[in-house]
Amino acid sequence: MENQLEHIRFLVTKEILGTLSQEERNFLMEEVAKNPDAEETREDLLTVAQNPELLAYLHSERPAKQSALILDRLFARSRKVRIIYSIAAASAAAIALFFIIPQTLHLKSGKSNPSLVENQSVPATGKSVQLSLSAGQTIDLTEDTTEFTIGEQKMKTTGKTLTYQPSGRNEKSYATLNVPAGKDYILKLPDGSQVHLNSVSSIRFPLAFDENFREIQITGEAYIKVAPSAKAPFRVKLQGETIDVLGTEFNVNCYDSLRHTISLVAGKVRVHTEKNHIELTPGLEAVAGEDGFTSRAFDRYITLGWLDGRYILNNTTLEEVCTIIRRLYGVALQVENKALLQNRFTGRIIKGQPLEQVLRGLASTSGINYDQDVQGTYHIR
Structure with a gap:
């Protein structure tokens, strides 16, 4: 050993x-x-x-x-x-909560991922987590324990978790749970499955599963624990892909519309696209590309760090770092000097630390400068 x-x-x-x-x-x-x-x-x-x-x-x-x-x-x-x-x-205040090391000896040149638009802004869907119903009603979910009823559907929020039980009526009603920037939220489904949503993510789900079939739809990122059921297969729909699941745990990252990633922790999944399909075993992830999915080993410490509030940077470009900051803080952020976008960093951002500490950490360890204009937009130069 x-x-x-x-x-x-x-x-x-x-x-x-x-x-x-x-x-x-x-x-x-x-x-x-x-x-x-x-x-x-x-x-x-x-x-x-x-x-x-x-x-x-x-x-x-x-x-x-x-x-x-x-x-x-x-x-x-x-x-x-x-x-x-x-x-x-x-x-050292700039390093107390933010450990980040610029990889000045390993800068890589080349084109950016085309789906990562320069200076993009990731807007928050609101300051609170929201539950939107197919009938058009929207409910703000606070962190205080709350019980409410939708028709005959009883729902309850405790902290950052929503639970509900089906009404018993076979109705095809759906709801969408939207998580804004800077927050994460857990949905416990009535079959015992659980979905943990990252910031700027959503799940569309039925208020009552069909007894022979279970299906949800995800945008953004989510960690999913599926309760096994031989009678009712579980399916996760993404944009352009379908995941067929038996009892399992896996992470879905579809922030990037051209590069979805499904990382399997336990169990077995099968991922379908129009171009191919692939089966995963624990420790492997499927990565979408122009020719369909390919598989590779993944690093749980990096991929699943967000569940513990750790966003791990591993030779990560400044462009990607800025995207993480936008999701975590819901701010507008622009990089004025395009040559900086491909600078790479290793370290971590801890969820909940003040944005100013993160930006000071970037500035003190890489030599970049930043300021904020009167509209609240941050500029990196």
């Missing part, structure tokens, strides 16, 4: 230093997905390596073996190192 963890540490060290091959990455992600000790080992090493000065030192002009040895020694004292970093971070 210890030899296996030594190999995991070796691979994570290569990951941090940017020398990990695709084959090694696939193996590492598979081990992390199925082995809690491997996952903990990787998270510990990544935490140790999030100090900006340390990363700059490791990526300086020195042999890779020497950098790996330094990192391995730091990992052996990771508890002590984390305490030291915490004390240092507490004395």
Whole structure:
């Protein structure tokens, strides 16, 4: 077991230093997905390596073996190192909650993803989570415990969770749950399934499932736990794709209309498009492209971090970072210097921290400047 963890540490060290091959990455992600000790080992090493000065030192002009040895020694004292970093971070407001390291040594050029429109604004659907009914009625869902009735349908909100029970009548009525920027919300379906929606996301669902079939429709991002039922298959509709599910857990990300991603945590799913179909096993994700879906291993720490309020940046472009900020804070944000859009960052954004701290963190670690105009739009230069 210890030899296996030594190999995991070796691979994570290569990951941090940017020398990990695709084959090694696939193996590492598979081990992390199925082995809690491997996952903990990787998270510990990544935490140790999030100090900006340390990363700059490791990526300086020195042999890779020497950098790996330094990192391995730091990992052996990771508890002590984390305490030291915490004390240092507490004395620096710009780094206290926002750890972000510009990858100035690994800038990549090339065209942006065409679906990521420059300077796009992601509007909030409102300051509160809203439930829209097919009859045209809209209900604001507060975080206080509330019970209400729609026709014969009894519904209840507790905190950020909506639950309901079918009325018993076979009615084909639908509702849509809309989650605005900066919020997330959970819907518990009457069959025992659960859908956790990320910000700027929605779910359209029936107020009563058919006894032989269950179907929902998702936009944005959601983590879905499906209750098994041999009599009633479960189907998730996206824009252009269909996911057929047995009892399972998976993440759906369809923010980008041209690059949907379905990441399977447990169970089995089959994804259909007009061009092809693909079956997934745990630890793999399906990624949509021009020729249909392809599969690959995924990193649970990165993909599912949003469930814990952690938005992980892993060699992420400034363009993508700005998109995350828009979803989290519901603000208009423009990048005036287009040359900055492909700058890449590694680190994390913690949900709930003030926007000014995030922007100061970006500015202090990358040299960019920002300001806010009288209309409230932020400009990055």
